[in-house]
Amino acid sequence: MQSTLLSEANPExxxxxxxEFVDYxxxxxxxxxxxxxxxxxxxxxxxxxxxVKRIEKCWRAIAASSKGQWQQFPQLFEVFWFPKKTxxxxxxSGKKKQGKSxxxxxxxxxxxxxxxxxSQATKTVGLGASDNDQSSSSMDQGQGGAxxxxxxxxxxxxxxxxxxxxxxxAFIAPLQERLRQKLLRHYQRRPxxxxxxxxxxxxxxxxxxxxxxxxxxxERKTILPRLFILVxxxxxxxxxxxxxxxxxxxxxxILNARVFVFxxxxxxxxxxxxxxxxxxxxxINAVTFGxxxxxxxxxNLEAFLEQTKLGPSGNHIRGIERRDIVYVLSxxxxxxxxxxxxxxxxxxxxxxxxxxxxxxxxEVPQSEAIQMSQAWISGFMAVSHLSSLDGLVDLTLKKxxxxxxxxxxxxxxxxxxx
Amino acid sequence: xxxxxxxxxxxxxxxxxDESLSxxxxxxxxxxxxxxxxxxxxxxxxxxxxxxxxxxxxxxxxLQCHESLDLNQAVYEWNYSRQLLEIRxxxxxxxxxxxxxxxxxxxxxxxxxxxxxxxxxPTPAVLLIDEIDRTDEAFEAYLLEVLGxxxxxxxxxxxxxxxxxPLVILTSNGTRDLSDALRRRCLFHxxxxxxxxRELNIVKxxxxxxxxxxxxxxxxxxxxxxxxxxxxxxxxxxxxxxIRILCTRNLKKLPEDPAxxxxxxxxxxxxxxxxxxxxxxxxxxxxxxxxxxGIDAGVAVPKK
Numbered sequence: 217m218q219s220t221l222l223s224e225a226n227p228e229x230x231x232x233x234x235x236e237f238v239d240y241x242x243x244x245x246x247x248x249x250x251x252x253x254x255x256x257x258x259x260x261x262x263x264x265x266x267x268v269k270r271i272e273k274c275w276r277a278i279a280a281s282s283k284g285q286w287q288q289f290p291q292l293f294e295v296f297w298f299p300k301k302t303x304x305x306x307x308x309s310g311k312k313k314q315g316k317s318x319x320x321x322x323x324x325x326x327x328x329x330x331x332x333x334x335s336q337a338t339k340t341v342g343l344g345a346s347d348n349d350q351s352s353s354s355m356d357q358g359q360g361g362a363x364x365x366x367x368x369x370x371x372x373x374x375x376x377x378x379x380x381x382x383x384x385x386a387f388i389a390p391l392q393e394r395l396r397q398k399l400l401r402h403y404q405r406r407p408x409x410x411x412x413x414x415x416x417x418x419x420x421x422x423x424x425x426x427x428x429x430x431x432x433x434x435e436r437k438t439i440l441p442r443l444f445i446l447v448x449x450x451x452x453x454x455x456x457x458x459x460x461x462x463x464x465x466x467x468x469x470i471l472n473a474r475v476f477v478f479x480x481x482x483x484x485x486x487x488x489x490x491x492x493x494x495x496x497x498x499x500i501n502a503v504t505f506g507x508x509x510x511x512x513x514x515x516n517l518e519a520f521l522e523q524t525k526l527g528p529s530g531n532h533i534r535g536i537e538r539r540d541i542v543y544v545l546s547x548x549x550x551x552x553x554x555x556x557x558x559x560x561x562x563x564x565x566x567x568x569x570x571x572x573x574x575x576x577x578x579e580v581p582q583s584e585a586i587q588m589s590q591a592w593i594s595g596f597m598a599v600s601h602l603s604s605l606d607g608l609v610d611l612t613l614k615k616x617x618x619x620x621x622x623x624x625x626x627x628x629x630x631x632x633x634x
Numbered sequence: 635x636x637x638x639x640x641x642x643x644x645x646x647x648x649x650x651x652d653e654s655l656s657x658x659x660x661x662x663x664x665x666x667x668x669x670x671x672x673x674x675x676x677x678x679x680x681x682x683x684x685x686x687x688x689x690x691x692x693x694x695x696x697l698q699c700h701e702s703l704d705l706n707q708a709v710y711e712w713n714y715s716r717q718l719l720e721i722r723x724x725x726x727x728x729x730x731x732x733x734x735x736x737x738x739x740x741x742x743x744x745x746x747x748x749x750x751x752x753x754x755x756p757t758p759a760v761l762l763i764d765e766i767d768r769t770d771e772a773f774e775a776y777l778l779e780v781l782g783x784x785x786x787x788x789x790x791x792x793x794x795x796x797x798x799x800p801l802v803i804l805t806s807n808g809t810r811d812l813s814d815a816l817r818r819r820c821l822f823h824x825x826x827x828x829x830x831x832r833e834l835n836i837v838k839x840x841x842x843x844x845x846x847x848x849x850x851x852x853x854x855x856x857x858x859x860x861x862x863x864x865x866x867x868x869x870x871x872x873x874x875x876x877i878r879i880l881c882t883r884n885l886k887k888l889p890e891d892p893a894x895x896x897x898x899x900x901x902x903x904x905x906x907x908x909x910x911x912x913x914x915x916x917x918x919x920x921x922x923x924x925x926x927x928g929i930d931a932g933v934a935v936p937k938k
Contacts, residue, residue, distance in 0.1 A: 247814060258665050270637075273654040274661055281817035283672060283808070286824040407704055424714045425722075487865055487907055530906065 234260070240296050244288070246279050268297070384466040387605040392470055394613055397438035398539055409435035441539045443473035446520060448546030450479045450511040456576040460545040460599075465489045467543075476523070478516035484523060510551030513585065517544075517560035521567075538568030541612060545574045545599070548581025557585035561592045570594040572611065635663065640689070649678070649685030650835045658823050659686060659801075668781045668802035670766075670817065673825035676869020678836075679805040682825075683762035686801060693755060695800075696762045697748040699769040705776065709786060711745045739790040750794070753786055758798040766816075767806040774816055781819045828870060830857055840874055844881045851888040851921075852877050858920040859902060862912065868902040876901040892917035 234256065238248050259274040272293050280286040405413065413434040421428045445464040449457045467473040468489040475489050476482055525535035536542070542564060550557055564571050572595045575581050580596045595611045598604060640663075641656040651659070659682075662669045671679040687694035697708055717738055724734050746754065752761035766774065780786060784796035804820060806812060828836060830853065837849050856873045868876075879898045880888075889895055892914055899917075903909045912920075 247818065249818060251818065255665055255667065259661065262664055270657065273657045276654070277658045277661060277821040277823055280822045280824075281814070282822075283824045286822065405702060424718050427714075427718055429714045429718075490865075 231257070237296050241279055241292060244292055246285060247281065248279055252278050383602060384463055384605070385470060387602060387609070388463075388466045388470050391609050391612060392440070394609070395440055395471075398441050400437040400439060402437045403434040404437050405432060406435050407433060409433040411435060440471065441541055442536075443467060443471050444520070444524065444536065444540065444542045445473050445475045446482075446516070446542065446544045446546070447475065447477045448479065448511060448513075448544070449477045450549070452511070452547055452549050453576070456545075456547075460574075460576075463545070463599075463605075474524070476520060478511075478513075478520075480510070480512055482516040482519040482523065511546075511549055512552050513544075513546065513548070513550040514552035514556035514560045517557070517564065521560070521563060536564060536567050536569050540567075540569040542569055542571045543574055544571065546581075547575055547577060548573070548583045548586040550583055550585045552585070554583075554585040554588045558589040558592065561589045565592045565594075570612070572597065572608075574599045574608070576600065636660065643689035644685050645839070647685040647688035648839055649681055649689075650832060650839060651682070651685075652828075652832060655682065655823060655825070658821055661821055662801055662803075666784075666799050668804060668820045670804045670806065670812075670820035670822050671825055672806045672808050672822070674827070674867065674869060675807055676871040677825045677827060678870050679825055680762065680764055683760055683764075683803040683805075686803065687760040690758075690760065690801070692757065692801070693759045694762060695748040695752040695755070695759055696764060699763065699765045699767075699773075701768060701770070703769050703773055705773075707747060708773070709747050709749045709776075710788060711747065712739070713743045713745045717743050741791065744788070744791075749780055750786055752800040752802075753780070753784065753794060753796045755798055755800065759800040761800045761802045763802065763804045765807060766804045767808065767810040767812060771813065774813055778815055778819065781816070827860060827867070830854070833857070833870065833873065836870060837873060837877055841877050841881065844877050845886045847887045848880060848885055849877060852880060855888065855920055856902065859912070862916070862920075864903070864908045864911070865905045866903075866908060868904075872902050872904075888921065890921075892921065 235253075238253055238256070242248055255278045256275055259278070260271065263270055263274060272290065275293070276286065276289045280289050403411075403413070405416070411434055413432045416432040416434070417428060417430070420430055420432060424430075445467050447457060447460045447464055449461075453460070461477070464473070464475040468475055468486060474484065474486045476484050521536060525532060527533040561571060571593055573581070573586070573593050574597050576599060578598050578600065580586070580590075586593075595614075597608055597611055599608070637653070637656050637660045640660050641651060641653070644651045644656065644659075658669055661667065669682075671682060673679055683696070684694060686692070697703075720738065720743075721734065723729075724731065744750075748761065752759045763777070766777075781802060784799060785793050787793045827833075833853050833856075834849060837844070837853055838846070841849070853873060856868055856876070860867050876898060879901055880895065883898075885895075896914065896917065899912065900909070903912060
């Protein structure tokens with residue numbers, strides 16, 4: 217079987233089969249240009265077609281460009297070249313080309329829709345208006361026996377499946393792009409910078425007999441504001457906590473946020489958020505399951521302020537500071553005295569950080585503690601479905617750029633006065 | 635040179651490559667394409683380049699990438715001190731200034747850095763661009779010319795083409811997505827943690843002083859340890875370090891009581907969380923299951 221890789225597939229035109237295979241790979245997300253195609257042919261001519269395993273290994277190195285593709289390639293190779301082997305299994309239906317790429321599907325859907333509209337228009341010629349109305353209203357009802365389903369972005373949090381959670385990343389990614397960087401006091405050398413590092417330039421000039429030939433330039437280091445996510449995993453948040461933890465995982469992956477869960481106690485779960493496996497989820501569940509009694513938001517916020525001063529290994533680091541961002545994901549029900557909660561929130565804000573309260577309810581939490589602390593909270597947002605995260609990015613960025621605008625205005629004022 | 639010969643040469647250079655890796659090196663040499671090796675830290679990516687240089691008897695030029703890497707460190711730099719000295723000497727001698735002007739920016743005053751050294755090497759070299767994911771995108775874009783055309787453009791001199799085709803090996807830990815343009819110019823290989831028999835071979839080759847029974851038990855233990863939910867999974871480098879440490883204690887096999895070797899586990903467990911997580915009872919469990927897996931895989935003998 218091995219010696220018949222190309223001859224069995226298409227004995228008359230083997231290069232045509234290779235092109236079909238390349239198309240098949242492209243349809244599965246592989247990026248194969250002319251260079252890769254040429255390399256694949258070169259390998260066939262150099263290594264020969266006798267050894268299928270060898271060709272598979274060589275083509276795999278040429279075609280794959282990521283870990284996912286590296287792992288996917290052997291299966292695709294087998295499905296394409298040896299459909300009989302995989303026929304009847306879950307891997308393949310035995311067809312060489314399984315499906316179309318997303319752009320192809322979209323274009324086909326569009327053309328189908330155009331045709332449908334055209335045919336409907338043709339059918340309704342000469343018919344009464346009532347028929348037309350009926351056909352248009354039936355579009356909203358769902359057709360061919362299929363029922364209408366809410367799009368994922370409008371799905372309530374309780375209906376979310378773990379497999380849907382990858383959609384979250386797309387909503388959080390813009391925040392990474394648009395968050396204003398924090399300037400640090402430390403400098404770094406950078407040829408494109410505008411500020412000249414005179415001490416370093418003069419030191420460098422010593423090697424050229426004191427002639428200042430090469431100017432060394434420097435600029436302030438920048439980092440993204442640090443993000444902290446606090447997820448309430450109390451009984452009242454039972455139906456929403458899973459989604460909020462998924463959301464926290466996305467923040468952790470994309471923005472390197474530190475994640476804490478709280479109920480009666482506060483525990484950091486950042487290391488668990490960095491790996492996405494069933495066992496990790498079990499651990500998080502185990503951590504949250506052990507909590508009992510009423511939610512103590514104030515106590516936990518105080519503990520949070522202290523815990524941010526400790527790094528992942530328990531080492532002392534800089535705690536929460538100016539322009540850091542804290543998201544509290546909670547319904548606001550608290551057993552601590554309202555004054556204590558207000559003081560704890562104020563303590564975080566006084567460090568210069570922004571604190572946003574994300575609640576699963578439509579309205580702002582009505583608990584006395586939250587009502588009392590409203591002045592200290594940077595913003596409230598109802599997170600009931602995925603599309604509401606759009607608002608989160610806008611809300612955060614609005615606060616994130618406000619001070620910048622203020623500073624610019626101050627500078628303009630000073631400049632005018634000068 | 636065929637794949638079998640490359641495998642053999644790599645073994646002689648103390649690198650046990652699997653078949654697909656040898657195949658990839660063969661392809662890199664045959665069709666002159668750079669090799670991009672991706673994988674977790676400690677699986678032997680950098681060692682491939684060293685082994686290739688040793689096996690093919692080629693000079694190795696290594697460029698260690700970091701955040702603030704610039705062209706002066708990676709490609710070339712003008713030797714300003716020497717240029718100044720030359721000017722002063724000519725002034726003192728009263729020599730031909732027009733000639734000086736022409737010669738001042740010649741190759742004689744060029745300080746070659748790893749990329750340039752590999753391109754201009756008279757004999758084919760191995761160029762290791764280590765941890766490419768640590769550089770910025772601008773440098774990655776600059777590399778496209780070097781990798782695609784095997785040439786470097788110096789504005790004062792023009793384009794310098796490779797006098798011999800180097801074998802370029804790029805490594806990446808996958809901390810950042812590399813551009814498609816760079817990936818497409820390379821042959822890709824994902825280096826995973828080695829299989830049990832391969833890791834046994836590697837350890838036997840690189841730690842010949844270790845007892846066979848100790849190697850088997852230790853490698854089985856590490857394999858079981860990798861299945862635990864660790865922050866930092868130990869790679870081959872960690873296995874080798876650990877077995878070397880056990881050898882210095884003159885152990886012929888793993889002690890039955892985990893407490894006797896718990897102190898040496900810092901060679902395998904590199905974070906506080908991991909050290910805390912692997913408690914004595916888990917060590918005992920790992921040793922037991924390691925034995926069972928070894929018997930199933932045919933690399934361990936059941937106890938009588």
